[in-house]
């Protein structure tokens with residue numbers, strides 16, 4: 584089967600650069616949107632040039648330039664957006680809606696993957712304020728995609744490892760704790776952790792797969808379904824050091840939302856859903872519109888979390 588031509592939007596981002604790499608590695612003709620707004624951001628430009636050196640094509644267009652965007656989209660079969668999800672009530676929602684408009688007008692796109700890559704927003708209708716805005720925005724984008732009848736795949740990537748694993752799920756740090764670790768509730772609620780390069784590899788495997796058409800694909804490889812206690816035990820084994828465990832009851836955790844800044848309030852809400860409620864694992868994947876990636880693509884050798892943690896020793 585001929586491999587689709589791919590356009591990555593948000594290609595210099597944390598996930599986007601990995602999607603570009605995976606697309607090239609899996610043999611797709613790969614284009615990356617180069618936005619004139621990058622201005623004097625020399626690091627972004629260097630990264631774009633390095634993609635070009637690896638065989639990607641840079642397509643120049645602003646997300647605010649409808650015609651330019653339509654012309655870029657017309658050159659490919661598949662569009663993957665990895666645009667930022669961190670700007671609330673945002674500009675970014677509007678920009679992604681503009682991308683949907685361009686895809687609709689171009690009319691040639693066989694698959695669009697919007698920037699999701701987290702919890703499935705369709706399962707987060709009950710999410711706490713103010714963090715729920717990120718799910719609500721992703722649902723708004725889904726609505727626009729579906730109303731325009733754009734063929735799509737939604738990727739539910741669960742927890743990116745670098746944000747949750749070395750820090751043993753502690754907030755406000757990315758580094759391993761040295762003496763003590765806060766444990767959410769009894770620490771036994773299961774979450775799912777993914778190496779970010781694996782997120783990108785599974786994402787690209789989906790784009791030409793009819794089994795992923797108009798579906799939500801969960802990245803839920805069995806050995807990466809772990810509780811916080813299991814992560815802590817893995818780190819203690821690797822580091823040879825036992826940490827003091829400080830349990831945080833759910834009421835105390837939720838009460839800490841008061842008096843903090845917006846970013847922290849959002850974080851507390853997300854952590855509550857992840858580590859007290861178990862929102863990543865408290866349902867089975869059996870709906871007709873959902874599939875699990877490691878079952879679809881057993882040939883991908885995903886990174887286990889003890890392996891991932893070794894780089895932090």
Ligand SMILES: NC(=O)c1ccc[n+]([C@@H]2O[C@H](COP(=O)([O-])OP(=O)(O)OC[C@H]3O[C@@H](n4cnc5c(N)ncnc54)[C@H](OP(=O)(O)O)[C@@H]3O)[C@@H](O)[C@H]2O)c1
Pocket residue numbers: 592593594595596597598599616617618621627646665666667668669674675678698699700701702740741742743744746
């Ligand atoms: N599951 C998890 O644990 C987890 C963790 C982090 C992120 N995510 C999700 O992964 C996706 C990508 O996130 P990320 O952290 O990789 O994003 P990021 O690095 O913050 O940004 C990605 C790209 O978004 C574009 N962008 C940002 N601000 C923009 C603006 N004002 N105007 C136009 N473009 C803008 C840029 O594209 P250019 O390359 O064109 O400059 C940027 O490189 C999001 O949907 C996010 O929710 C999930």
